[in-house]
Amino acid sequence: MRHIIMLLLSASLLLGWGKTGHRVIGKIAEENLSPEANEAITQLLGHTDLGRIGNWADEVKSDPQWDHSHDWHYCTVLEGHDYEGPEAGGRAVQKVIEFTKLLKKGTLGKQDQLDVFRFIVHIVGDLHQPLHVGNGTDRGGNDVKVTWFRDQTNLHRVWDSQMIDHMQYSYTEYAQQIQLGLGEVEKTVMLNADIMQFVNTSRSIHPQVYEIGDGKLSWKYIYKNRELMEDRLLKGGFHLAAILNDIYQ
Ligand code: ADE
Ligand code: ZN
Ligand code: ZN
Numbered sequence: 001m002r003h004i005i006m007l008l009l010s011a012s013l014l015l016g017w018g019k020t021g022h023r024v025i026g027k028i029a030e031e032n033l034s035p036e037a038n039e040a041i042t043q044l045l046g047h048t049d050l051g052r053i054g055n056w057a058d059e060v061k062s063d064p065q066w067d068h069s070h071d072w073h074y075c076t077v078l079e080g081h082d083y084e085g086p087e088a089g090g091r092a093v094q095k096v097i098e099f100t101k102l103l104k105k106g107t108l109g110k111q112d113q114l115d116v117f118r119f120i121v122h123i124v125g126d127l128h129q130p131l132h133v134g135n136g137t138d139r140g141g142n143d144v145k146v147t148w149f150r151d152q153t154n155l156h157r158v159w160d161s162q163m164i165d166h167m168q169y170s171y172t173e174y175a176q177q178i179q180l181g182l183g184e185v186e187k188t189v190m191l192n193a194d195i196m197q198f199v200n201t202s203r204s205i206h207p208q209v210y211e212i213g214d215g216k217l218s219w220k221y222i223y224k225n226r227e228l229m230e231d232r233l234l235k236g237g238f239h240l241a242a243i244l245n246d247i248y249q
Pocket of ligand 1: 074075
């Protein structure tokens with residue numbers, strides 16, 4: 001029994017942003033698609049609800065057919081380095097680049113297009129979760145044990161889901177809240193996505209993310225990090241829209 005519980009616990013550790021995080025990013029992206037991307041995605045999915053498909057890549061981790069995709073959700077940037085490729089651990093960057101090229105080429109059958117599309121939507125979101133760009137020492141904070149209010153957890157999970165869930169918004173409410181008051185200039189700037197740039201940004205905010213004191217995280221940690229977390233969700237949404245707008249011109 002204890003082993004089963006441990007297995008269940010560890011299986012839940014390695015997911016990306018939690019369900020709400022991916023839905024918020026999908027929703028923001030969907031609201032910022034070009035007419036051409038909107039049209040192409042409707043053809044592919046039958047709708048443009050990116051919130052609905054954003055978590056599929058985590059769900060298929062339970063399907064042995066997709067065992068080879070487990071390291072597509074993160075990458076590693078060692079301390080004092082820039083991103084140097086998948087050798088450091090995690091193939092997220094490589095896969096986004098590869099899958100973007102594949103969709104642009106336009107030679108995939110419908111099922112492959114759908115799979116590749118769902119992975120892009122998911123992985124671009126994951127790469128905005130600062131701990132999905134790991135430092136190579138602690139599995140993206142999964143090994144950093146902390147408490148979240150009264151719960152035993154780890155830093156990775158706090159960022160994937162616990163801080164977001166604490167806000168008690170639905171994903172549609174949160175997507176709307178996060179975009180309140182955005183100006184057109186700001187939007188235009190964010191609708192340019194450079195994968196190396198957003199990976200480096202995720203990595204560059206680690207000092208703040210890892211500022212955990214005695215590891216008892218609650219109100220103070222939220223107070224210090226909420227704005228940063230919401231900014232990563234916002235950028236995740238806009239950068240995803242930018243990547244999809246670029247694919248479907
Ligand atoms: N496993 C190893 N590094 C990881 C990371 N940064 N995120 C999720 N899982 C990981
Ligand atoms: Zn995660
Ligand atoms: Zn993921």
